[in-house]
Structure formats: structure tokens, C-alpha cells
Amino acid sequence: MALASTDAPDRADRQRALLAALKPHLPPESLVWREAQLAPFECDGFTAMRERPLAVALPATEDELVAVLKAAHRLGVPIVPRGAGTGLSGGAMPHALGLSLALSKFNRVLAIDPLARTARVQCGVRNLAISEAAAAHGLYYAPDPSSQIACTIGGNVSENAGGVHCLKYGLTLHNVIGLKGYTVDGEPIELGSMAGAIDTAGPDLLALAIGSEGLLMVVTEVLVRLTPKPALARCLLASFDAVTKAGEAVAALIAAGLTPAGLEMMDKPMTAAVEAFVHAGYDLNAAAILLCESDGEPASVEAELAQMRAVLERCGATRIEVSRDEAERLRFWSGRKNAFPASGRLSPDYLCMDASIPRRRLAEMLQRIEAMQGEWGLRCANVFHAGDGNLHPLILFDAKDPDQIRRAEGFGAAILETAVAMGGTVTGEHGVGVEKLGSMCVQFSAEELKAFHGVKAAWDPSGHLNPGKAIPLLNRCAEGGKLWVRGGVLPHPELERF
Ligand SMILES: Cc1cc2nc3c(=O)[nH]c(=O)nc-3n(C[C@H](O)[C@H](O)[C@H](O)COP(=O)(O)OP(=O)(O)OC[C@H]3O[C@@H](n4cnc5c(N)ncnc54)[C@H](O)[C@@H]3O)c2cc1C
Structure with missing residues (x-):
């Protein structure tokens, strides 16, 4: 029975069926489904949107993982991969009728090869733990998101994470040589070269998978490049x-x-x-x-x-x-x-934006953001990976005031649209998730979005892997007009200047 069909039973029935299918494959402590236990999983670092999944599975072995994927796939249950949940765009936000697949138990450093300068690690290894494991060889893993103490390499791969040292040493994309993992229905995939070869035949599917926000595959193992520590x-x-x-x-x-x-x-x-x-x-x-x-x-x-x-x-x-x-x-x-x-000291809440612009337009963008503060009636503090042209304006607001929420979202969307108009993009490193779905309609044409959906369908024909994230449906763009934001379409005074 496909639980995602329109005449499907209600949540309790779906949950019962899912638990019955998963229980034979997981020890009791690796399956979370009681309401109180689900609370910590209901969002990631983008706390503005929350959902409770039917259940959270925490497999510890490949066998358990494959059994979970196959069981959920048989039932047609959406699957949302999850690393440490530090993402800032809602990529790991659960699906209300889905299974969250928490990969934190895949936390072993499998091999460090100081001669090849590589590390083979499981997806749940924390970013900083790779450098700690390589330190004895005078090596480290260069991409360093500020969340590196907590975020996982699986999450970094899925978001193509950056950090303060990426200007010189590259993003995740430039420091990953191979990936292993599974399709949504539990079939194994290997991309790039897990043996460390510098190139492989055929189209570069490794590059396609990096930054795909958990929409194409479940990553289980990563071969990363290590860098000598500078003197x-x-x-x-x-x-x-x-x-x-x-x-x-x-x-x-x-x-x-x-x-x-x-x-x-x-x-x-x-x-x-x-x-x-x-x-x-x-x-x-x-x-x-x-x-x-x-x-x-x-x-x-x-x-x-x-x-x-x-x-x-x-x-x-x-x-x-x-x-x-x-x-x-x-x-x-x-x-x-x-x-x-x-930033918590500046206001009760803040919206952390993430956009990229050509470096030469940085000064102009800062002036525009300053002007927008008056237009939207909200303050904004700025912290940038300036060398990469990657902006992180933090819009300060109070979530207790619905009008401030509305204005904060409008202000954020206006920043993203301005970035696109300047030749930039709606994300620099935090991904699209659910947060920037509307802004994707501004950056990409209908044809481009159709091509993205085509890629997704080729990897995940059932559409059950992290559905509703990263790529907006075309009717959503059409309904939203030029710009969709939660709560309605807003006027954007800033845009009239272009
Ligand atoms: C204080 C703070 C500072 C930050 N600083 C930076 C920064 O400097 N640079 C930066 O790039 N980001 C930064 N981030 C954002 C975040 O830490 C990164 O996006 C990080 O890569 C997310 O990793 P995670 O393990 O927490 O993934 P999650 O948040 O759990 O998941 C992120 C996405 O990856 C998918 N996913 C996770 N694991 C897998 C897997 N094994 N297989 C398939 N899909 C998977 C999820 O479905 C989701 O779409 C920051 C966040 C915070 C809270």
C-alpha cells in the first residue's frame, strides 16, 4: 500500500504501518516516534518552520539503513535525511507524513592516508573531527563552516558548505574526491573515485550530488582531500x-x-x-x-x-x-x-540571509541594504565571507510581532532579489531548503526549473527523497507572481530601482 496516495489513512494509521515495517530492522532505541521524543527533530537551524515526522530512524549500520530505505520505499513514505540539523534553510525539516533518517550513528573515521592526503569517513562524522583525526599527520580538512564543531560531513556535502578558509582552499565541492551512498529505494551508488583517482569517466555526477540538499541520494561515506597545515x-x-x-x-x-x-x-x-x-x-x-x-x-x-x-x-x-x-x-x-x-544579544530573533554577489559590487550592496533598513523598518547587522562575495545579513526582528515577521521575510526576499539583479545568486552556502523556494523563482526560468525537476526525477523517480525542498514547483512560482514569500506576495520597493 502506498501511504502517500490521496485516499491514504490518517496520520496515526500511517505511523502504525511505518513502525510495523521498521521495527523488525532496528533496535528499539534506534526508532523514535513518541511525540515528546520527536520535538528535538522538528526543525533544523532555520527555526521559523517546523514539522513533526511520523518517526525518526537512527540506523547504525549499512544493513539497517538499506532495510529502512526499502521498507519506507515499499510504503511510499517520504524520507528526509538528517545530519546534525545545523542547516540554516530548512533542508532537514521533517515531512509531516514522512520518516526522518538521522545519520548521526554513522560517525566513524574509517581511514586516514597521509601519503595520498585523504580521509575516508562516514557521513555522520563532524567536520572538525576530520581535522582532529588528521592532525597527527600535520594535515587538516580545509572547508571550515563556523558550525564545524557540530555539523556533519554528510550535511556539508549536501549543502556544499563553505567557511572562512574557502576563498583560498575551496568549498566542499573542491575537497571531496568520492562519495558512497544509496538511492531512495536502497540501491548502492558510488560517485567520483573512492579509490582516490583524480578523474573518472563520464559526466561528473559527483559534482551534481554535492550541494543537492538530500534530494538525490543518501550519502553514507565520503573520501575527502586533506591539506598540509601551514607553517x-x-x-x-x-x-x-x-x-x-x-x-x-x-x-x-x-x-x-x-x-x-x-x-x-x-x-x-x-x-x-x-x-x-x-x-x-x-x-x-x-x-x-x-x-x-x-x-x-x-x-x-x-x-x-x-x-x-x-x-x-x-x-x-x-x-x-x-x-x-x-x-x-x-x-x-x-x-x-x-x-x-x-546576534541573540541584538534582538529576540534574527533571520540569517545568505546570498552571493560579484565582489566588485559589495560596496554598492551594502549601501542598498542600509537603505532597505528604512524601507522595511527593521535593523540589519552584517557579517560576510567578503572574499567570496557571500553575504550574511542578519535581519533583526521580534517573532512575537506577526507584522515584524512579515517585514523580515520581505526584507530578506528583497536582499535575495537584489543579489540576483546584481549578477549574484540566492544562496552562497546555506542552500535553498524550504526557506528560499520563492526566491528560486526569481533566479531561474521555468525551463531551468523544469530541467532541475528532470534531474531529480532521474535519480528519484518516486520523488520520495526529501520532497518539497530546494526546487520550487512551477505552479508555486506562477501563483506567487514574481516573488512568493510566506504570508503572501509583498511589494518590494527596492526592486523598482532595477
Ligand atoms: C552557527 C552556525 C554557523 C554556520 N556557519 C556556516 C558556514 O560558515 N558555512 C556554511 O556553509 N554553513 C554554515 N552553517 C550552516 C550548516 O552548518 C551547514 O549547512 C552544514 O553543512 C549542515 O550540516 P548538518 O550536518 O547539520 O546537516 P543538516 O542540517 O542535518 O542537513 C542539511 C541538508 O543535508 C541533507 N543531508 C544531511 N546529511 C545527509 C546525508 N548523509 N545524505 C544525504 N543528505 C544529507 C539534509 O537532508 C539537508 O537537506 C552554519 C550553521 C550554524 C547554526
Whole structure:
């Protein structure tokens, strides 16, 4: 019986049928279904939308995983893969009539090969745990999302996660060599080369799977590239008396042929919030600060820092400080890494946006966001992976006020539309999930969206793997007009300028 059919029984019946099908394959502690137990799984880091699934399965072995997939598939039950649930766009938000597949028990580092500089790890291994396991060999895993203490490599692969060091060392996509996993109906798949070959024949399905937000396959194993730890890293802090000058300095650094190991930007409201939280030593008088890192051999680091300093001074930096030792470098970065939690000090709630624009338009975008604050009547703090052109405006609001929720969502959508109009994209690293479905209608044409649905159907003909995420249905775009947001279509004064 396919439970997803229209004349299907109600939730309790569906749950009973699903549990009966799964219980023979899982120990009791690996199947969660009582209401109180389901509460921690009802959302990810995008807390604005929540659902309770019929059940959560926590398989610990491949045999258990395959049995779960096959049983759910026989019943036509939607499956939502889940890593650590730190995603910020609702990708792991459960399906109300589905099964959440929590992969946290797939948490073993299977092999470190210091000669090939690779690590073979299960999907539930935390990002930071890979670097910890490789440290004894002088190696580390370079992509470093700020959530790296908690997020899993399976989640990183599915979101193509970035981090402060991705400007120089690449995103997840550039650091994954092979993937193993299963289709929604439990058939094994291997992509790229789990043996570490640099290229494979045929179209690059590995690249297609990375960033596919759990829509194409369940990842179980990942072969990642490891990077030698640099002999030295030093972080430069530069202050500016205008955010636009900081934005122009970012473009100037890259134009000068420099590739900093990290190039991040924070505006005044953001530095004030993190300074009170972690005392990183930031200049509280600055309108914006840049964190700019150089790493490598000591002589080249000193030379690069001198070049960076010259460019930043030319761009009007009002104060420049360089970390004197490793403890100070880590203190400088602690502020940036704690930016999201520190935002809790600014307002009861915040909406963390994620868009990418060409670097050269950074200063212009910052001016537009400043203007939008007045238009939408809400404040916004800014923290950016500036070197990548990846913006994270944090829109501050109070979720107790429905009008503020509506305005926050409208403000967020206007930022994404502005990014698209500037030649950017609606996501830089957090994915589309459920959060940005409406904005996808703005970035892509109907033909492009149909092609995305075609790819999904080729991998998952039943459509049961993480349905309703990442790719909007065409009728949803049509119904929403140019832009759909939760709660209705909103006017976007900012758009009239384009
Ligand atoms: C404080 C904070 C800071 C953050 N900083 C960054 C940052 O700097 N850079 C960045 O890129 N992101 C950042 N994020 C977002 C988030 O941490 C990343 O998207 C991360 O990759 C999600 O990993 P996860 O294990 O938590 O995945 P989840 O949130 O559990 O899942 C994310 C998506 O991946 C799918 N998925 C998970 N595991 C699998 C699997 N094994 N097989 C198939 N699909 C799977 C899910 O279905 C979902 O669509 C941050 C989040 C927080 C809360």
C-alpha cells in the first residue's frame, strides 16, 4: 500500500504501518516516534518552520539503513535525511507524513592516508573531527563552516558548505574526491573515485550530488582531500570609517593578485554584539572591520602581510593590527566565528540571509541594504565571507510581532532579489531548503526549473527523497507572481530601482 496516495489513512494509521515495517530492522532505541521524543527533530537551524515526522530512524549500520530505505520505499513514505540539523534553510525539516533518517550513528573515521592526503569517513562524522583525526599527520580538512564543531560531513556535502578558509582552499565541492551512498529505494551508488583517482569517466555526477540538499541520494561515506597545515598563519584586522570603503578594499585586495586564506567583514552593529560576547579585541569605533589572513611559510606570510597592509592603507583603513601569536590570531577569529550566536544579544530573533554577489559590487550592496533598513523598518547587522562575495545579513526582528515577521521575510526576499539583479545568486552556502523556494523563482526560468525537476526525477523517480525542498514547483512560482514569500506576495520597493 502506498501511504502517500490521496485516499491514504490518517496520520496515526500511517505511523502504525511505518513502525510495523521498521521495527523488525532496528533496535528499539534506534526508532523514535513518541511525540515528546520527536520535538528535538522538528526543525533544523532555520527555526521559523517546523514539522513533526511520523518517526525518526537512527540506523547504525549499512544493513539497517538499506532495510529502512526499502521498507519506507515499499510504503511510499517520504524520507528526509538528517545530519546534525545545523542547516540554516530548512533542508532537514521533517515531512509531516514522512520518516526522518538521522545519520548521526554513522560517525566513524574509517581511514586516514597521509601519503595520498585523504580521509575516508562516514557521513555522520563532524567536520572538525576530520581535522582532529588528521592532525597527527600535520594535515587538516580545509572547508571550515563556523558550525564545524557540530555539523556533519554528510550535511556539508549536501549543502556544499563553505567557511572562512574557502576563498583560498575551496568549498566542499573542491575537497571531496568520492562519495558512497544509496538511492531512495536502497540501491548502492558510488560517485567520483573512492579509490582516490583524480578523474573518472563520464559526466561528473559527483559534482551534481554535492550541494543537492538530500534530494538525490543518501550519502553514507565520503573520501575527502586533506591539506598540509601551514607553517604559520597570521590574521590582520583592519578598521574602516565607512562600510563602503571596507567593501572596496575587499575588491582591491583581490584585484592586487592576493588570495587571503580568509577575508571576512563585519559592520558596526555586528562587532559591538560579538565584542560584548567574546571580547575578541575589535575596534568598536569602526564602521566596519575586515579580518584578512595570510598563511604559508613564514617569509611568504610576512611578504603577503606587507602587500595586504599597503592595499588596505591605500583604501583608507583607519587602524591595522596583526596578530602577534597563535593565541591572538584565534582571539581575532573567535569574534567572527561567534557572530551568529552573538546576534541573540541584538534582538529576540534574527533571520540569517545568505546570498552571493560579484565582489566588485559589495560596496554598492551594502549601501542598498542600509537603505532597505528604512524601507522595511527593521535593523540589519552584517557579517560576510567578503572574499567570496557571500553575504550574511542578519535581519533583526521580534517573532512575537506577526507584522515584524512579515517585514523580515520581505526584507530578506528583497536582499535575495537584489543579489540576483546584481549578477549574484540566492544562496552562497546555506542552500535553498524550504526557506528560499520563492526566491528560486526569481533566479531561474521555468525551463531551468523544469530541467532541475528532470534531474531529480532521474535519480528519484518516486520523488520520495526529501520532497518539497530546494526546487520550487512551477505552479508555486506562477501563483506567487514574481516573488512568493510566506504570508503572501509583498511589494518590494527596492526592486523598482532595477
Ligand atoms: C552557527 C552556525 C554557523 C554556520 N556557519 C556556516 C558556514 O560558515 N558555512 C556554511 O556553509 N554553513 C554554515 N552553517 C550552516 C550548516 O552548518 C551547514 O549547512 C552544514 O553543512 C549542515 O550540516 P548538518 O550536518 O547539520 O546537516 P543538516 O542540517 O542535518 O542537513 C542539511 C541538508 O543535508 C541533507 N543531508 C544531511 N546529511 C545527509 C546525508 N548523509 N545524505 C544525504 N543528505 C544529507 C539534509 O537532508 C539537508 O537537506 C552554519 C550553521 C550554524 C547554526
